Every structure is written in structure tokens, then in C-alpha cells.
Amino acid sequence: MRVFINLFGFVKLGFLLALITFVVYETAAAQTKPEDGNRILPPLDGLVTIELPALDDAETDVAKHVKTEFEALRKTTAPGEISRSKLSNAYARMGMVFHAYSMWEPARRCYKNAILVSPKDFRWRHLLGLVLIERNEIYEGVELLRTATQLNPKSVASFVQEGNALLGVGLASTAQKAFESALAISPNDPAALYGLGQTEYAFGNYTKAASIFIEVLKIVPAANRVRYNLALSYRNLGETEKAKKELGLQGTIGVAVSDPLVKQVENIREGVRTRLQDAKTALEAGSVSDAKSIYESVLASEPNNVTALVNLGAIHVTSREYDKAEAMFEKAVEIDSENTNALYNLGVLYSISGKSEKSAAAFSKLLEKTPQDDDTRFWLARELAKSGNKDKAIEQLQIIEESGRGSDDSSTYLSELLIERKRFDQAFAVFEKAYTDFPAKKNSAASYAWQLLTIPEQAFRNPEKALEISQRLYIVSSKPEHGFLVVFSLASTGKCVEALELGKRLETQVGEQARSNTLELLLQRFEVLKSNGGCQ
Numbered sequence: 001m002r003v004f005i006n007l008f009g010f011v012k013l014g015f016l017l018a019l020i021t022f023v024v025y026e027t028a029a030a031q032t033k034p035e036d037g038n039r040i041l042p043p044l045d046g047l048v049t050i051e052l053p054a055l056d057d058a059e060t061d062v063a064k065h066v067k068t069e070f071e072a073l074r075k076t077t078a079p080g081e082i083s084r085s086k087l088s089n090a091y092a093r094m095g096m097v098f099h100a101y102s103m104w105e106p107a108r109r110c111y112k113n114a115i116l117v118s119p120k121d122f123r124w125r126h127l128l129g130l131v132l133i134e135r136n137e138i139y140e141g142v143e144l145l146r147t148a149t150q151l152n153p154k155s156v157a158s159f160v161q162e163g164n165a166l167l168g169v170g171l172a173s174t175a176q177k178a179f180e181s182a183l184a185i186s187p188n189d190p191a192a193l194y195g196l197g198q199t200e201y202a203f204g205n206y207t208k209a210a211s212i213f214i215e216v217l218k219i220v221p222a223a224n225r226v227r228y229n230l231a232l233s234y235r236n237l238g239e240t241e242k243a244k245k246e247l248g249l250q251g252t253i254g255v256a257v258s259d260p261l262v263k264q265v266e267n268i269r270e271g272v273r274t275r276l277q278d279a280k281t282a283l284e285a286g287s288v289s290d291a292k293s294i295y296e297s298v299l300a301s302e303p304n305n306v307t308a309l310v311n312l313g314a315i316h317v318t319s320r321e322y323d324k325a326e327a328m329f330e331k332a333v334e335i336d337s338e339n340t341n342a343l344y345n346l347g348v349l350y351s352i353s354g355k356s357e358k359s360a361a362a363f364s365k366l367l368e369k370t371p372q373d374d375d376t377r378f379w380l381a382r383e384l385a386k387s388g389n390k391d392k393a394i395e396q397l398q399i400i401e402e403s404g405r406g407s408d409d410s411s412t413y414l415s416e417l418l419i420e421r422k423r424f425d426q427a428f429a430v431f432e433k434a435y436t437d438f439p440a441k442k443n444s445a446a447s448y449a450w451q452l453l454t455i456p457e458q459a460f461r462n463p464e465k466a467l468e469i470s471q472r473l474y475i476v477s478s479k480p481e482h483g484f485l486v487v488f489s490l491a492s493t494g495k496c497v498e499a500l501e502l503g504k505r506l507e508t509q510v511g512e513q514a515r516s517n518t519l520e521l522l523l524q525r526f527e528v529l530k531s532n533g534g535c536q
Helices: 060-076 084-100 104-117 124-134 140-151 158-169 170-185 190-202 206-219 226-236 238-248 260-284 288-299 306-318 322-335 340-352 356-369 374-386 390-402 408-420 424-435 440-455 463-477 482-490 496-510 517-531
Strands: 034-040 050-053
Touching: 034 060, 050 060, 050 084, 050 104, 050 356, 060 084, 060 306, 084 104, 084 124, 084 260, 104 124, 124 140, 124 158, 140 158, 158 170, 158 190, 158 226, 158 260, 170 190, 190 206, 190 226, 206 226, 226 238, 260 288, 260 306, 288 306, 306 322, 306 340, 322 374, 340 356, 340 374, 356 374, 356 408, 374 390, 374 408, 390 408, 408 424, 408 440, 424 440, 440 463, 482 496, 482 517, 496 517
Parallel strands: none
Antiparallel strands: 034 050
16 A cells, blocks of 8 residues: 655555655645634724634645634633733734734734733834835834834844845935944844945945955855855956856855744744654654654644644554544545545545445545546546446446556456456457557456456357467466466366476475465366366
């Protein structure tokens, strides 16, 4: 059964329970249209109402996270005694969650309430300033960053963010003062130095700008975007060769602002993803138990996290805890009915558990979403046949066959079902078509040879053709199963002595080695052949 585990996607089950791969998905920004009733009224006069934005376009995990935090804020702001510090932190926490997922308007309202409740806490002014800058309200954002530095004159990040915002609107002179204030506190701050270098360049001080950019590169050698600024400085100084060299080394890595508050916001967004990454690392190291513990911890805080549900379900399958796995997959599909990996896993698990009708229903639903997936269609056909709907199973297999993408297994299964339904002409047409792909389709060829020897309808028997096919098979594979096909084909064509000789050699070759069910049945049939003197 093949197993695919996706970190911020899902575990997909198949036949070997062995292969593990990972896929990352991107965060989508949600819309900001409030829904009726999704609002939190202010517990104090002067505060603003907080509305839950529409989350229709948000990922399942993001929507769940936001709703969970929103309900936590609702409980905190419910009537009753609460400290101003706790209330401010609750609004700020909600603001940071909205901020993390680029939901600017609700983030702004939450930060505003946090400031109104705790006006001397610089942190919320800093973050609200960054939100306003993201909304292109540059001057209002800069003003908030300035009040943040008044409350905390040692906030290097506030000065640097202010300088960057001012540079963005061409106010190099004012920006320079902000960068100089940051450097007065932290002389080697690379982001402040980079900003200062850009202001010097804007003033035409190319020599000074170049020296500053060189200093930045000494501190952050990987920041190859700075080389472009340095190249421009050299070009304006007439140092063409140096400019060309730096242009050849330029890249896209910039100088990140070291901002602890922004890091907290990023951690909110990456918290669950970080744990899922840890689970991936654990799996890659072969520590399934550690991965299991991580997924369980994710679900303890976010019970509807589809990624964790499906991945933990797959781990339960590998340990044969099928009831637990089924509960996980069913819940995942209930939460996200469009999740193809969860549906696939659920279909496979139902099959393992002998619930063919449920399995067929799951694969049928999955096929509506992935109509070109032959693997899903093959699973559906098998489960339909197992639940008694063999004609419908044949229809699904014929779709695969007619597409030209039929596999060895699907061609073999289709032929055998057609024979079971006594549609012999169609069955042998499929066999013959598959045989043209020999040796790619060995299973189909073996089944073809066997049917040519044993089919009750004498008109379709052809031992000479069976001998041709089985000899080709045995030459290619050297498998004793295929050797015994040659034995029975020889016997059916009257070559009794040759059949006995080859059969006895194969018996000796097999000896006491482990035998497949097929090989065991062939050996038993050979005993009957020997008792008949080597002829059928």
C-alpha cells in the first residue's frame, strides 16, 4: 500500500504502506466581509466592535484557527471582572492572529482596542503602525511608530520600520533621522545601516553609500540584493568594472528587519506548520512515535486540523489500528469534503476493513473530483465487484481500457470479470490486446494462457496458443509459476513426457522454499498430472 504524507497537505494510502513524500501549500488571505452574528461587542465604553471576517476563501486550517481565537476573545470579553492588562492582551492576541493572515481591517480594530485599554504599551502602537503601512496609510502608520519610540526609546525595530516606510514614499531626509536613531542604539544593526546607505545614495553621496553597503555585506554576506545598490553606487562614481562585478553577484536576498513583535506574529501563523514540519522531520528520521505525538498535540489544540487528522490516521493504519484510523479519516472528510487525499485514504481503509459498499461510495465521490485518475477508477471497480456490482465494475474498467492507459492489473481484472459474466468474446479481445504489450503485461499474459487451457467453453480453448504464451513468459521471468504453465500447456498439446520432465525439474527447483498460494495450487495440480501419466 503506498503512503503519501503531505506536511501542510495529507497521507495517501495505497498498497505498500511505505512511500512518504511531502507537499507544502501556501496561505490564502481571507476576505473581510463580516457575517451576521459574528461580532464581539466591546465590554468598555469607547472600544470598537470586533467582527469576524468572511472565511470562505481561507484554508480550512486558517479558518479554524481564526474562529478558535475569536471564540477565546469572546469568552475573555464576556461580562464579569477582568483586568485591563488581560483585556488589552486578549485584543492584541486577536489582532496578531488577524495580522498573521493579512486580515488588515479586523487587525486594525483589535490593535486599536488594545491601545485604548493599555495606552502606555508601545507594542500595540508598533504593530498597528505596521498594519496601517500595509494598508498604504503610510503617514498614519509612521506616526504610530513614532509614538511607539516615545514610549520605548530603545525600540530599534520601531525606528527602522519608520525609516523604511519613509524611504518608500521618497522622504529620505526624514528617514535618515530614523535610521540614525536606530544606529545610536545598535551601531551594527544591518537593516538600519542598509537604510542609511540608501538615504546617502538618494542624496548623491555615492562614496559614503558604497562604504555603508560594503559594511552591510560584511555583517550579512548572504544579502546579495545589497550588491545591486553597491553596483549603482560604483557606477555613479565611474568605477565601471567594480559595478559590473557587483551586478554579476546580485540576487534577491535582502536585509531583514530584526523585529521581535513581527516575529511573534509570524510565529502565530507558523505555529502549527512548525509542528507539522517537526512531524515530517521525525518521520524522515524513522521516528513514527515522535511524529504521532506531534500530530496528537496539534489535534489537542486544534481538533479539526485536517492535515493532522489525515496524517495521524495513516500512522494508525501502519500500526493496524483501523478503527482509530477510520475515525480520523471520516472526521477529515466531514470537515473538508473536497479533500481528495482524505477521501482516497478512507476508501482504501474501508476496503481493508471489508466494507466494500462504503469503499465504493468513497471512491465514486473521489472520482467525481478526479475523473482522469485511473488508480481511483480501478479501486472503484474492485470495490463494486466485491460488493456484487460486477457489471458496473466492468464499465469502470472498460473506461480505463478504452483510454489506452490500461495497466497490467486492470487489463487482467477486466478480462477475468468478463469471463465470469460469460462475455467471452470481449474477454479474449482484451487479453489479445494486452498480449501485444508483452512483456510489459506479464500478469495479463499468464491469465490469458491459463484461460486458454482451462476455460469450460471448448470453443475458446487453444493449448497451442497457451504454450506459445507460457514459453515466452517463462523465458522472460524464470518464475516456477510460469514454468508450470508451460508444463500444463505441453500436457494439453499431447507432449506428456516433456511435461513430466519439466514439472519434476521445477519441483526440485522449488524444494522447500516459501511458496505463494498460486504456486501451491500449481504443485497440487501437477500431482494430479503425474498420476495421469503426464497428460491432461
